């Protein structure tokens with residue numbers, strides 16, 4: 441079974457221990473953080489393992505390229521700590537098990553991954569995708585499995601991921617454009633952290649959109665909009681993509697508002713907290729985030745992750761704000777319509 445490649449020696453000389461001191465859900469000074477982190481490295485019990493909300497952010501907070509969050513999840517599993525109730529974990533384990541039913545389109549060497557999310561069937565059409573829209577993989581056989589990081593199940597990821605990667609390779613795919621941020625995070629961060637070889641080139645859809653929009657240059661009309669960005673948990677595994685998002689927004693004339701809960705201080709959709717820690721924390725995090733979005737007075741609230749969309753887009757709309765997925769924002773810039781909408785928004789059209 442692949443093992444986490446973790447540099448323990450780097451931690452022993454790390455004074456700031458930012459993986460834990462920057463955590464938004466723990467309150468630890470550097471000395472206590474060092475003590476707790478050492479216990480975690482040693483495989484001893486630490487309250488951090490129970491308290492962790494699985495927000496993923498410590499992966500980004502470590503400035504040394506170590507993998508503190510993957511280490512936490514490994515240790516939670518070893519110690520039998522369940523970040524969510526067992527029936528929910530079991531449901532996820534069973535629901536996403538590969539069953540040999542391959543859902544694929546007209547495959548080319550370059551393909552789109554819908555992951556396990558039907559939202560992309562609405563989003564990934566039109567001029568931006570016209571050369572590639574039917575070269576698609578979807579479903580359990582291609583599901584990245586990163587969600588199990590929320591359920592203390594790295595063993596399941598390590599067991600299933602090599603087979604998933606092989607399923608993708610067997611479609612003849614050389615370049616996979618990941619429409620779900622979490623898939624790209626799996627292939628660019630999680631798999632390498634466990635020494636799992638990825639037999640194709642993963643491409644984040646931000647990068648794809650930048651290239652596509654450049655090739656459609658004559659059609660792009662700067663939007664002149666200000667937006668609040670909802671930063672999802674998996675962005676913490678691939679923080680290098682945050683600057684790529686800035687480039688993409690610049691290309692379509694969109695300003696990302698500098699609000700309190702974006703970038704390193706972002707708040708995730710918090711629905712995973714509802715299951716693991718209860719409604720009080722989830723409601724508090726969502727309220728702070730929505731209040732902050734509202735105070736920033738955006739033209740749109742922009743989503744990257746469909747799971748965030750499902751959790752928050754309705755609540756955003758209830759506040760009189762307009763939710764939109766990044767792909768749809770790019771469509772607006774070339775004169776196309778928003779394709780992923782809430783039922784309420786459809787009814788208003």
Ligand code: SF4
Pocket residue numbers: 450451454456457458459460477501502503504505506507508
């Ligand atoms: S994981 Fe990173 S931030 Fe945490 S102690 Fe180790 S080197 Fe420092």
Ligand code: SF4
Pocket residue numbers: 459460462463464465466491492493494495496497498499509512
């Ligand atoms: S995953 Fe989030 S809650 Fe857990 S230790 Fe890391 S930063 Fe804190």
